[in-house]
Amino acid sequence: MWFIGFGGAFAVIVLPAILGRRMLGMDAGVLRVMVAAVVGVSVSGTLIGPQLQVRGPLLFSLMVGVGLLTAMVCLVVLDLALPSGGMRPLGWIPSVRARLSRARRYSEIVAILGRHGLRPYLTGRARSADGTRHAHLARELRGALQAGGTTFVKLGQVMSTRRDLLPEAYVEELSHLQDQVPPAPWPAVEAILLESLGAPTDEVFSEFDREPLAAASVAQVHAAVLRDGTRVIVKVQRPGIREAVDRDLDIVARLARTLQVRADWGRSLGLTELAQGFAVALREELDFRVEARNMTAVSRAAEARRDDSVVFPVLCGELSDDRVLVMSRIDGTPLGQARPDSPEHGRKLAKTLLTALLDQIMYDGVFHADPHPGNILLLPDGSPALLDFGSVGRLDSGLRSAMAGLFLAVDRGDPVALCDALLEVTDRPEEVDEQRLQRALGQFSGRHLGHGSAPDVAMFTALFRLVAEFRLTVPPELAAVFRALATLEGTLQRVSDGFDILDASRSYAAARFARQLESDNIRGTARDEMMALLPVLRRLPRRLDRIGGALEEGRLGLNIRLLSDARDRRVIGELLSRVLLTFLGIFFGALGAQLLSIGGGPEVTPGLGLFGLIGYHLLVLSAALVLRTVYVLTRPLS
Template identity: 50%
Template sequence: MHAALADVLVVPSLIVMVLLFGTVIRRLLGVRVGPVRTVLAAAVALGIVGPLLTALLPDPAAADLGTALLSFLLAVSVASLAAMVVVVVAEVVLPEGSVPGPVELWRGWRSRAARTRRYTQILRIAVRNGLGRFLRGRQHAGVASSGSRRDLARSLRRALDEGGVTFVKLGQQLSTRRDLIPAEFTEELTGLQDDAAPLPWEAVEAVLAAELGRPVVDAFAWLDPEPLAAASVAQVHAGRLVDGADVVVKVQRPGVAAVVDRDLDILLHLARTLEVRTQWGRSLGLLALAEGFAVALREELDFTTERSNLQAMAAALSTRPSRRVQVPAPHPTLTTRRVLVMDRLSGSPLGAAGPVLRALGPAGRREAATALLESALDQVLEHGLVHVDLHPGNVLVRPDGSLGLLDLGSVGRLDGTTRTAVGRLLAALGGGDSLAATDALLELVDRPEEISERELERGLGALLVRFAVPGTTTGITAFTAVFGLVTEHRLTVPPQVAAVFRTFATLEGTLTTIDPTFDLVAAAREAGRHRIARALTPRELRRSAEQELMALLPVLRRLPRRIDRIADTVERGRLSVDVRLLADRRDRRLVTGLVHQSLLTVLGAVAGVMAVLFLDMPGGPQATDTIRLFDVLGYGFLVISVVLALRVLVVVFREERP
């Protein structure tokens, strides 16, 4: 009966002991200990405490109560120290959080299996397109030549195209980053086409019914089953609402969000690994670039973001109606995360608008190109909006010369400081001022710790001389040269600034499609002069002065009183400077942590010295018949010393973790 009861109570007793032991270790070491490490440490302690008691008390029946009690405490203390050493060693080898626990492993095995299958598929695509030799970690001198880089860029484009929507979008994004990759790659990746086989009408109808919460026939008077265009993310259908308005319906492909999430997880994991293990990954900030790309792509998958972009762009364009540039108006009540309904703009896509452009004549074509350029400048410099995909496929031309802008899924936004710096850079480039252009450029980029501003100024000056001469090649060549200069000086371009350069680099091809004789740099310089002239009109000067005065007025009102106080303090000889040390909470936390670690180190060292002194001291009073008091104190100080040392070591190892 008693034996059976004891067997039943063994497991609960062990669980209680493990929990108590984990609590004690957590309190002594001052760190959180996971369940696996707690069980491991408790197993070590339980395995040690028995042999220690046998060694200390060979004959427990012959020992008195005090000796037995002290021997038990000593055995438990030594076993606990051994367990804490195990925890510290585990923290050094495998820091807490670096390896997922059993719960995380159980929850994530499906996603890891899917990721592994996708890894295998991507590797097969890379090898099939001739990229396998670049996956072995060796340097390849062959890519130093332009021809080798072009062959590699061609293989990369085919691999990205075969990889699917995420990798196609990544290639399109990289094609605009001339500050990061060579020109051969940007030229080749520009040819990536985001197209796909059309979805069957039944699948489109199912998405519409699920998103709108009603049958398609109830929401639309007519909807063409044949798509106007089909891409890897969505496809577009023409339709008509019940009230008779002609619309365009953009429907997201089923399952594309899950595919993008899986591929983005792989890209982020790869970027994180490269940034940790390679110098070039750290210098480029690969993880930040990948995270920015992931945010932009997820926004593009949410059609409510494009709806907001359309509304913001429409408000910006309405301030200059004379330019006759517009965007389609969205229908918010029929727009969801996967469905976007907007008015259908009439007109011909710019790539197929040859007859319309010829009918406009040279003057009409120049007027349309100028309107598009000034509209883009207004968006960037006044409203902080950047339409990053102003290629000919996203521009409609009407017979009267007015323009329509499409595909606002990717729109950048600029803060006031960045807008001002972009304006200063364009003005300096237009005026040929290399010093002002250098200052504006350094405000736009993330500058490294060491940079030769003089060399950067000379490089910009040479570019200004080169591209300011009438008749020289401008446009994309000029932007490529600026990107090359940025790369040469190891300047990191933030994504929103890169979007501005991408806009104007893409816009150059669109403008020359409208008017083959259009000079982007000269037109931008002329537009800048008009802006300066408009800013110098009496009305604008008065408005600017009123704004500056309103901002300065509170300071001016307090200034006389403060000057009087300062003069009175100086006259009385009471002028002093009050500096608050450690006013920031982070500074206080840092100093407090250093003091705590130093104090623990000193106390641990003192306890260790005291332990040695007591254990080495001969004679002394007896705690029991067989144990001296000095031995009890010595071992006690030894335990305290080891605990404090282990606590300091745990803190040190956790702070040094990258």
């Protein structure tokens, strides 16, 4: 008889938890099920066990039901407390140190925000700011980000390019953030080089300068000479930077979620999406293989256009990996320290850099997204060279064509064309008042694009304000374009004082359209379009004949298949199942309460009638269904 007792114990302890997991639709591990089973049997045994001994075995089913309900509640609580899915024995121990480190770092960041008077903005209780207070808050925000370290400095640098989201005071203040740190100790750098190169530096290079040429928070660069005499630059990632960035990105994501929930301005800016995009970009910057691909793509695109106005470094791919990047050395002076020989040379250099960037944007679809003075060298012959391809933007052909239309609409000052171009390059909401947008753009054109008006940065700032007012979303690819142009504007002002980047961009767009209207280009475009339309034109007469015949014979019909997509059917099915479960839970609960209130019926145990026993079972079933409904409602429709 021992196997009967074992089977009964297994059924009483484990079966309620397994049934509870199935009823909840939860993917729970074995250990989690066992914990829920023990809790369920303990509670049901405490509540129903004594009654079972007094009133007989007919209450056994009620005991199982209470155990099932308790196990379900335990599974939900465990899922909320440990949402990783699947408890592993002692699996949490390796992450304790990382959790404690993240908690300490989080408290450090909160303390920094408190020292700079920014803590009220985490709770959404801060009062609105006027112009003077905006300037003060911008200075405090800059100081807090600078004190936060690498990740937060880079976050501020990205925020300084979002004129469509931030007031001008913040853009101006955050643009002064500097990313300069002392060099990393040589033993730690040497360990990374040894691991990446597979050999000591003395074996790979004939010369290697241990003193870095420059050091930043992500990497530092060293001068070296290969065995064949080629002079190169070795870019080495700072030791421990990945772990620090991952920890800080987690904090940035948590702060973004908090602000989006608690603060109206956080919701209006879409901070969660911005934080996710920033995290992706920064993690790509930490992978030097991405930078190597970017460098190759930009240089090859320039070669395909036969453009040698800008010099690019040559990658040494066999010596590069995700943490070390080796490239040819270009001798020159950083543009921030160089001065052109004459104003004419300065204007020519500025035009060369602007044309190179616009060609990358409009023709190549891959462009240098961070052309600040430190990333541009002035060579002895006066030509520029581009460095550091960790931040590169990419545009598809459709977005490039739409951007050209936007530049042309700005050049013509046409509010109708500007409205169409703006709606084409932005992500529009479901409903947008195009007439009101067109009137607002008409006022914008009259103020900034009329005769005698000189285009300036305020023009694009006003345009971005319109974008935010009408809830149009600038795609990340387009934001990278304006970030690059805004960065290049400051760079070109150093080269040629008074250089008008917007006026030059308008002229560039007009010249590009003029080149497209040349006879050779028109013939090529027409030929490509005809080749694409030729298969459709071949099938068109046959299809028209079929439609005409069906119409003549009265057989023409329109067949519309509702819910033909399996995903739509799945969503509708899940929604109906939720509604049905909710209805059944309410129905069983009401019926059970009614049976308990009327009592009576044949006496099944001393002091308990049949109607009462059924009522208790219905209440347990109702609670289980309601718990299932509440749990499912916290999960999105698939």
